[in-house]
Amino acid sequence: MPPTHRYTGLIDKYRDYLPIHDDTRIISLGEGNTPLIRLNNIPKLLKKDINVYVKYEGLNPTCSFKDRGMTMAITKAVEEGSRAVICASTGNTSASAAAYASRAGITAFVIIPDGKIALGKLAQAMMHGCVVMQIEGNFDAGMSLVKEVADHAPVTIVNSINPYRLQGQKTAAFEIIEELGKAPDYHCLPLGNAGNISAYWMGYSEFNQIGVVNQRPKMCAYQASGSAPFLRGHPVANPETIATAIRIGNPQSWDKAWAAQKESQGWFDEFSDDEILRSQKLLAEKEGIFCEPASAISIAGMMRDVTSGKIPEGSTIVCTLTGHGLKDPDTAIKQSAKPPLKIKAELNDVKAAIERNLKM
Numbered sequence: 001m002p003p004t005h006r007y008t009g010l011i012d013k014y015r016d017y018l019p020i021h022d023d024t025r026i027i028s029l030g031e032g033n034t035p036l037i038r039l040n041n042i043p044k045l046l047k048k049d050i051n052v053y054v055k056y057e058g059l060n061p062t063c064s065f066k067d068r069g070m071t072m073a074i075t076k077a078v079e080e081g082s083r084a085v086i087c088a089s090t091g092n093t094s095a096s097a098a099a100y101a102s103r104a105g106i107t108a109f110v111i112i113p114d115g116k117i118a119l120g121k122l123a124q125a126m127m128h129g130c131v132v133m134q135i136e137g138n139f140d141a142g143m144s145l146v147k148e149v150a151d152h153a154p155v156t157i158v159n160s161i162n163p164y165r166l167q168g169q170k171t172a173a174f175e176i177i178e179e180l181g182k183a184p185d186y187h188c189l190p191l192g193n194a195g196n197i198s199a200y201w202m203g204y205s206e207f208n209q210i211g212v213v214n215q216r217p218k219m220c221a222y223q224a225s226g227s228a229p230f231l232r233g234h235p236v237a238n239p240e241t242i243a244t245a246i247r248i249g250n251p252q253s254w255d256k257a258w259a260a261q262k263e264s265q266g267w268f269d270e271f272s273d274d275e276i277l278r279s280q281k282l283l284a285e286k287e288g289i290f291c292e293p294a295s296a297i298s299i300a301g302m303m304r305d306v307t308s309g310k311i312p313e314g315s316t317i318v319c320t321l322t323g324h325g326l327k328d329p330d331t332a333i334k335q336s337a338k339p340p341l342k343i344k345a346e347l348n349d350v351k352a353a354i355e356r357n358l359k360m
């Protein structure tokens with residue numbers, strides 16, 4: 001059999017739309033090309049005639065959407081001769097930076113908040129052998145340190161203030177348009193440091209501008225109530241939420257996110273930790289899709305806005321699931337309604353357990 005087409009990552013696929021030279025050495029782990037899965041059971045529960053898809057970004061190489069931006073940021077850092085990169089992170093950026101830096105053969109320094117990072121993300125950063133600096137402070141403190149130190153040390157910042165990050169991340173919008181044959185009517189996503197909403201808006205706008213589509217979605221972005229600077233209208237000093245990925249009080253892409261919301265005529269909203277966890281569980285139980293708590297806020301948002309009619313019936317909606325559920329096993333296990341059944345290793349006990357627990 002002749003070899004069929006081998007997917008080699010988003011830079012290779014979308015090089016015509018990215019600031020890449022023909023001879024650029026691409027640092028890739030095959031990121032992008034993630035599934036767009038149609039939800040079946042949750043729309044039925046809502047009793048609404050809607051087309052909802054999830055963009056399952058947890059299936060990227062390091063299990064979050066950050067890989068889309070990181071392949072670009074590390075590729076360009078290497079091209080520009082950089083030997084080291086640095087980022088502040090609530091977890092996923094550090095996991096991705098660590099992996100792509102390893103791939104490139106350069107050093108990654110990551111600054112993470114003390115004790116507030118999900119276990120899977122810490123495992124990734126440690127496993128890839130980057131230099132992990134855990135600070136007595138939150139993400140925002142880490143972010144200011146990174147911006148300061150980059151003026152004094154030979155390191156390239158790979159947070160989303162690095163413009164190549166957003167360039168890579170905009171390709172998620174391209175993929176969605178290609179799969180749907182149009183832009184969705186609404187795009188729901190979590191909002192933290194505000195890089196992703198800015199990148200999606202850029203991607204949708206570019207394909208709209210060159211005439212691939214003639215419409216752009218309303219951008220609907222959601223924050224955790226304890227960490228909701230866009231709802232308060234100003235930075236929040238001590239952000240708190242169980243969704244540690246979006247525990248960010250001073251978002252770096254503040255103006256870009258407001259522009260996306262205004263130009264798209266979308267909106268921001270907020271959810272309690274309980275609501276976030278309930279939507280995470282619902283998605284896992286009803287659709288078989290496991291995302292991390294921060295990602296589930298896009299489901300919470302979609303459900304609230306569909307139920308209220310703010311998103312009308314007949315709409316096509318895409319929710320981005322930014323990270324995989326296995327990133328944060330502690331939170332998943334703690335909130336599971338059913339702990340494992342403790343039973344004897346005997347046929348009758350297993351049979352009885354099956355009969356008691358069959359779904360009707």
Ligand code: AN7
Nearest residue numbers: 089090092093192193194195196322323
């Ligand atoms: C799963 O890793 O900021 O609004 O340092 O990990 O683009 O920041 C993570 C953010 C949503 C928010 N969902 O996206 C980091 C970091 C997940 C995330 C967001 C993040 P942005």
